[in-house]
Amino acid sequence: MIWFDLDNSPHVHICQPLIKELERRGYTVWITAREYAQTLELLDFYGLTYEVIGKHAGKNAIKKIVGLGKRALELRAWAKKTRPALAVSHGSRAMVCASKTLRIPIVTLYDYEYTERKIFDLLSTRVLVPKCVAEVLGKPSFHGKLFGYPGFKEELYLASFVPDEDFRRKLGVREEEILVTLRPAATLANYHDARSEQLLRAFLKRIAGVPQATVVLLSRTKSQGEDLQRQFTALQPQARLLIPASAIDGLNLIWHSDLVISGGGTMNREAALLGVPVYSIFTGTLGAVDAELIRMGRLRTLRTVDEVARVKVERSTKEKARFAANSRLASLLVDEILKVKKA
Incomplete structure (x- = not known):
């Protein structure tokens, strides 16, 4: 066994x-x-x-x-x-x-x-x-x-992922909406750096000003999700924030997203390999895997609030350059x- x-x-x-x-x-x-x-x-x-x-x-x-x-x-x-x-x-x-x-x-x-x-x-x-x-x-x-x-x-x-072309409808997001997936950093991890939380708050402020955007927040814990929801609602009460009540098909969510912002290594890499625009707000020491994805032009990092302000939040129309998984x-x-x- x-x-x-x-x-x-x-x-x-x-x-x-x-x-x-x-x-x-x-x-x-x-x-x-x-x-x-x-x-x-x-x-x-x-x-x-x-x-x-x-x-x-x-x-x-x-x-x-x-x-x-x-x-x-x-x-x-x-x-x-x-x-x-x-x-x-x-x-x-x-x-x-x-x-x-x-x-x-x-x-x-x-x-x-x-x-x-x-x-x-x-x-x-x-x-x-x-x-x-x-x-x-x-x-x-x-x-x-x-x-x-x-x-x-x-x-x-x-390697075995097949996109569900009906995923947006199932999620309740219209085709013309800008779908943004947001994954906070692992605040309980031994390598967590509090600067990533500052970048997350800056991005919440940035996205709250985009009326055609829908944000799907994949919080790590219930308390983290509730706290971020309060922050987001305070910035813009009319802004659309979805927090899944249970586990969601993460790969299809990423595939259909126009933008992924994540403090988690795995989701960053998934988006990068699927060819979806992705920015990392992980502020710890850069690892070899992420460095390789950056070298390949598939992953970008955000280190300052000023860099967050320059992120384009728009409907993606480009064909995805999906990595050929082994x-x-x-x-x-x-x-x-x-x-x-x-x-």
């Missing part, structure tokens, strides 16, 4: 193709998940069976450490009972800690080299990262455990995962 632990919303999209490929090859996969953001809703959306273990501990550093230890112990108890042959995650520190104490081989994926990654690098049996990240990290220091895969992790699911990436990564199991 192969064990996946999913502790954040994007990990569901990323791991689902890997789980599907493993099951296609005849392997049994068990999933544990943390109650945080839209993780559980997305698991339900994909029809995946899972067991909920733990929840996010909040922003406070001490509470995070205590929460990590608590969830690691809970996962350890679960794994001791179920005895998986291999543990896989996209950056679950609790899983890595739990698995190491039980001598379960660990495969960890991540794609941002400036996250707190010591636990991953030291305790994992195998570390899978995009090739551009591997080049920055340097393979010698990993003693053979680092594998750099070609392209971007988002290709795992973008449909074989899931198979390639599963091959690497199974090398650890066989070893």
Whole structure:
């Protein structure tokens, strides 16, 4: 049995193709998940069976450490009972800690080299990262455990994406309206920089003055959404702001958007690879993946309020230059995962 632990919303999209490929090859996969953001809703959306273990501990550093230890112990108890042959995650520190104490081989994926990654690098049996990240990290220091895969992790699911041409109507947005997708930064993340919140407020002020715009806000938590809704309504009571009550088809939302503004790495990359105009308001240290997308001309960054004011908010009529996603990436990564199991 192969064990996946999913502790954040994007990990569901990323791991689902890997789980599907493993099951296609005849392997049994068990999933544990943390109650945080839209993780559980997305698991339900994909029809995946899972067991909920733990929840996010909040922003406070001490509470995070205590929460990590608590969830690691809970996962350890679960794994001791179920005895998986291999543990896989996209950056679950609790899983890595739990698995190491039980001598379960660990495969960890991540794609941002400036996250707190010591636990991953030291305790994992195998570390899978995009090739551009591997080049920055340097393979010698990993003693053979680092594998750099070609392209971007988002290709795992973008390769099979087929746009729903009726999506705008289902969303209640007219064809002539400017559809803007807004994703706040991960304020609870260990790498969060408060400057991104200043840029977000500046953009809310900017978009509130565009009467033909509809904003879809993909907040990370209920409280974050309520707070931003209050701010937006105070700026322009008549402005149109939609906050989905449940998990939404994010790829179709991006595809049909005229503009994406996001403090989240995954959504920025999805939009960039789909060829949708996208600006990052992430103000932390620029990672190798985003640097590559900027070099390709697919992603732009906003660092100051003055730059926000110059963003064009208009109906996009250009044909999208969609990136040719690698449909074989899931198979390639599963091959690497199974090398650890066989070893």
